[in-house]
Amino acid sequence: MRRPGSYSRLCCSTIGSTLAVPNTGGWQTWQDISESVTLPAGTHTLYLYVVQGGFNLNYITFQ
DSSP states (O other), X not given: OOSOEEEEEEETTEEXXXXXXXXXXXXXXXXXXXXXXXXXXXXXXXXXXXEEOOOOOOOOOOO
């Protein structure tokens, strides 16, 4: 990543907190970022809302 960025998550019409994505020094230098989210039972659509771009997203894992 060449510069810091940030993102928020959107689920159930609610925007979550904004998380900072730190500068890692290069486009192929990766850093893990995690967040815990508690959802009510049922089917949900989860969005990743980029507040400030400038970063690469390698993958997203749900557990």
